Amino acid sequence: MANWQALIREQLEKDREASVKLLQEWVQSPSVQGAEESIQKSIAELLAKMGLDVDLWVMAGEELVSHPYFVSPRQTFEGSPNVVGVWKGAGDGRSLILNGHVDVVPAGDYAQWSDDPFSGKVADGKLYGRGATDMKGGNLSSLLAISVLQKLGVRLKGDVIYQSVVEEESGGAGTLATILRGYKADAALIPEPTNMKIFPKQQGSMWFRLTVKGRSAHGGTRYEGVSAIEKSMLVVQAIGRLEKERNDRLDDPLYAKLPIPIPINIGVIEGGKWPSSVADLVKLEGRMGVAPGEQMDDAKAEMETALQRLAEVDPWFAEQPVELEWYGARWVPGDVAQDHPLMEILQDKFAAVTGERAIVEASPWGTDGGLLTALADTPAIVVGPGVTQVAHYRDEYIVLDDVFRCAEIFALTMLDWCGVAEGPAK
Amino acid sequence: MANWQALIREQLEKDREASVKLLQEWVQSPSVQGAEESIQKSIAELLAKMGLDVDLWVMAGEELVSHPYFVSPRQTFEGSPNVVGVWKGAGDGRSLILNGHVDVVPAGDYAQWSDDPFSGKVADGKLYGRGATDMKGGNLSSLLAISVLQKLGVRLKGDVIYQSVVEEESGGAGTLATILRGYKADAALIPEPTNMKIFPKQQGSMWFRLTVKGRSAHGGTRYEGVSAIEKSMLVVQAIGRLEKERNDRLDDPLYAKLPIPIPINIGVIEGGKWPSSVADLVKLEGRMGVAPGEQMDDAKAEMETALQRLAEVDPWFAEQPVELEWYGARWVPGDVAQDHPLMEILQDKFAAVTGERAIVEASPWGTDGGLLTALADTPAIVVGPGVTQVAHYRDEYIVLDDVFRCAEIFALTMLDWCGVAEGPAK
CATH class of the missing domain: 3.30.70.360 (Alpha-Beta Plaits)
Incomplete structure (x- = not known):
């Protein structure tokens, strides 16, 4: 059996410089509500290059806006497409959604920021800017978890569905639209900024x-x-x-x-x-x-x-x-049993990667996890590398090491949850 | 000697219906800041018909906007002309400014008003609407004081200067502009809504x-x-x-x-x-x-x-x-001595018209009187028919009888202060 952990870590290290540059580009794209088109198009291109089946669409329609769970200050979403990329598995495995939002809250009073709120500046191992923590850093962890396995020649049994959604910050219309479009899975991970605490329960x-x-x-x-x-x-x-x-x-x-x-x-x-x-x-x-x-x-x-x-x-x-x-x-509150199989895998991989015991808590805020759990029959667990305290805050940043550690945990989790059909290539 | 008081009252009574209609038209013109042109043009036409020397101008220029007493959220005043009409006296009398503003504060929450805030509705002897009390009713008293004397064939010795100014509600730039244009007098009356209390002192x-x-x-x-x-x-x-x-x-x-x-x-x-x-x-x-x-x-x-x-x-x-x-x-605070000759005449006429003793107080709010007193060497006394409690308030109204009573007091005051050169015609 391959030493997955060593292989994954080595590959992530190789790609680290390019990965940081990508996160910088994401943070420099000020994707506040209504301004997500540019980042979503570039993510769609990236997913296509990685060989995923890419679905980029502007959500619309009566079913969406009249849905009891629909909440948004707007009714039409031009300029704010959703993106989903499916990494098809070989079959016979459990599927997994990796869900994350690209919309960010406004920067607030610019004068209170030490730098431009969308600088993407890197210093002392941190990357700064609105959205770095909430939650573009976490989105990068999900993306790297897929790409690292691909680079190691892995093919999983179950599907992995990467979702880059809009409208989380205003109540989840983006994720609702993915559900109405038919996307569901056996479980979901949402790398919202939890300081890598694991939140099976989420406050609505x-x-x-x-x-x-x-x-x-x-x-x-x-x-x-x-x-x-x-x-x-x-x-x-x-x-x-x-x-x-x-x-x-x-x-x-x-x-x-x-x-x-x-x-x-x-x-x-x-x-x-x-x-x-x-x-x-x-x-x-x-x-x-x-x-x-x-x-x-x-x-x-x-x-x-x-x-x-x-x-x-x-x-x-x-x-x-x-x-x-x-x-x-x-945001609908979420509630996944603490003994759910994905909870066990996650805690196991967390301990393997960090040498520490994972902290399991309930989240102090709502996420799209409630919708996935309640509407799509997809138990959603929230865990991610961002710094909770700086979400929606001036001088928002993320610790880059945490992004890669989360990617490592997610990649190992996917191997166990989805199952391995092929690889690694030697 | 003519029984001035009876003649004046009789003439005011004759003109009452047309006067109320005029006040209605004024109140129906929603002359909030920036929207005073329509009412000012109609006032200028009216003053011209009455034979006054009319000066309608849009205030402007460096001397105005850089003046230490200039305050306004705006620097240019297109759409907001000032109007001054001078009723020239025969000479050898004391001059008098009758100053009043046509700008009104916004109506606030329309839903709290019983009627349209600019209805001009008359009921139970009251005329309703934003500006009725502050201070279009008072402006009408001043205008009627002039017209009633004219209709009685009076010619005064001193000049009477009728000023219909803008920008009082934002600090007096309109009155400042009249001063810079050279208008001054031996005294001034400002019929702001005092419930006919006489205010020789005004709060700034x-x-x-x-x-x-x-x-x-x-x-x-x-x-x-x-x-x-x-x-x-x-x-x-x-x-x-x-x-x-x-x-x-x-x-x-x-x-x-x-x-x-x-x-x-x-x-x-x-x-x-x-x-x-x-x-x-x-x-x-x-x-x-x-x-x-x-x-x-x-x-x-x-x-x-x-x-x-x-x-x-x-x-x-x-x-x-x-x-x-x-x-x-x-607004600069104002301070006129309680024994100023105009104070004595006013209190005397108030008693003659109402049979009561005038109440002399200090105003709880600033007016343009401070500017006239401090800058134009024109002692200004504030006294008018409006209802203080409903100024800047929902369901603002004025009691119509008070408007005519004030006109009577002002007309009698003008006879004494300015002196009579001719009339009344028999």
């Missing part, structure tokens, strides 16, 4: 919009009005209390180390139109975490109750209740 | 913008970031404390009846870009009241100190101090 989340009302007046007699800005602070406090209640009662040991396992984040505030008028309307937008195993409708009901209780804090809210709207993105 | 005010910083992170691990939205609440509280300090020490008896004589209003909040990211920047915009007699620079310094003290509340602000910018509008 939902976006909400709150409308807080005030009553306008001249700023010079502001006591004649009611400031929606001041009232919105009471709303933010109430959301904080709800977050605390929901997290205090959570006793899943997989979440034990997280300060706030299922956070409620208020990310956007906007209100008032004139400095010297009392603001009569404030809009708050945020995301509410949903625990694995929790029904999304139950979480929604808790939010409604918390807002209704505001009338006890301030009678103004009895007169002018806060309006609640669930809009935009939604 | 300044606009400010605060930039509150956070640190971005993924909403699902929001504890890794610092929310600029949460920090902005501490800033709003600090502004509240500053407002209280400044008002607690104010002992001007003219302000005794106001709950907050010199308010600080935060009118606009805006921050964060993505519901599931921690907001790294929040912008707050507001207006700070300045007491009559207070130096604007002293008020600015107090705001700076209050923001610096935030570091004692939360060490985050030592690391990331709130940025303060004075921008946009600024």
Whole structure:
């Protein structure tokens, strides 16, 4: 039997320089929502060169946009194609989806970044830029896992389906479209930035919009009005209390180390139109975490109750209740059994490659894994090389060694999961 | 000697229906900043028909925009002409400016209005719509004071200068332009909405913008970031404390009846870009009241100190101090002696017309009066028929009887202040 691990590591080392250059190019392509076409085309070309059956398409159609799991701020996706490449197996093996998104969140305030947010700069073994960690580095690990096996002359028994999707950051319409197009497998890996922790459970989340009302007046007699800005602070406090209640009662040991396992984040505030008028309307937008195993409708009901209780804090809210709207993105929570065979293989390979025991936790955020598990009957496990703490953050980076270590773990996992039909060539 | 008061009242009554129709047309013209051309042209035509020397011009030029008292979000004013009409006196009398602005603040949330904000609807003796009170109703009082005297065949000794200006709501560039064009007088009346209280002192005010910083992170691990939205609440509280300090020490008896004589209003909040990211920047915009007699620079310094003290509340602000910018509008405080001859005439006429004693107070907001007093050597007194409480407010209205009562007081005041050369015709 071949010493797979040594062969794989050696080959990855040989390709390392070219691989880093590829990741740089990916990060330098600022693929925020609506601007993914360039990177997707280059990925499709690459997959075709590797001999995969490539499917590049712009998702569309009534079945997609009217699907109960469809959430996106947009209804049409020109300029944002999906890409899937299938590495056909010889047959008689278990298939595996390697799913990853190419859309990245906006860079935020450029001035807070030490470099251009899309620099792709390499320094001290790290590669910097928006998307490096979330999740172009992980996508590279998946791609390298395939290419390294190919270069070693391996042919697997089961199919490997490489998915480069859009719209993850706004709720998973890209992955939903792959499911509706018929892609499924016996299991899936999603290399979201977990610091190589293994997440069989993933937190779901939902976006909400709150409308807080005030009553306008001249700023010079502001006591004649009611400031929606001041009232919105009471709303933010109430959301904080709800977050605390929901997290205090959570006793899943997989979440034990997280300060706030299922956070409620208020990310956007906007209100008032004139400095010297009392603001009569404030809009708050945020995301509410949903625990694995929790029904999304139950979480929604808790939010409604918390807002209704505001009338006890301030009678103004009895007169002018806060309006609640669930809009935009939604991620279904995911839940794969801890003794699933792929979980065992993964932990085994992790230990072999790193010499350490894998950390198994539940993810603090939603991923496309929930959709694959719930809709496509494809149990999805989330594990990847990115640095969780810098996702959606200024000076986002990834540690390059981790990318290659993940590729090694994934390649070894594929050998066991999909089975080996041929190779390695000598 | 003619019974002026009876003659004036009778003539106003005769013209009442046409006058109300005119005010309706004015209110139906939604003359928010940048959209004043239509109403100004119609006012210029009207003044010309009344025989006044009419000056309609679009203000411009280096002298204006580089003037230390110039404040405006814009530098050019196409579509927003000023209008001045001079009713020349026979000579040897005191001149009087009747100043009023035609710009109105935006309507805010249309849904909170019972009718279209620019309906001009008349019901129960009130005329409704944005600008009815602030201050098209008052402008009509000034216009009627001139026209009623003309119709009675009066010719005054002193000039009466009717000024229909733009840009009052953003800091007085319109009135500044009239001053730079050479208009001044022995005194001025400004019929801003005072509920017919007489304001020899006017509060000044300044606009400010605060930039509150956070640190971005993924909403699902929001504890890794610092929310600029949460920090902005501490800033709003600090502004509240500053407002209280400044008002607690104010002992001007003219302000005794106001709950907050010199308010600080935060009118606009805006921050964060993505519901599931921690907001790294929040912008707050507001207006700070300045007491009559207070130096604007002293008020600015107090705001700076209050923001610096935030570091004692939360060490985050030592690391990331709130940025303060004075921008946009600024109104110079005004201060006319309570025993000024025009004050005496006004109080006398008020008593004659209403049978009541005039209330003399200090205004809770800035007006163009500060500029006229400080720059044009034209002591300006603010008194007008509008309802203070509904200025900048939904369902703004004016009580029509008050408009005509103010016209009567102004006409009588003009007879005494400017002196009568001819009339009335029998």
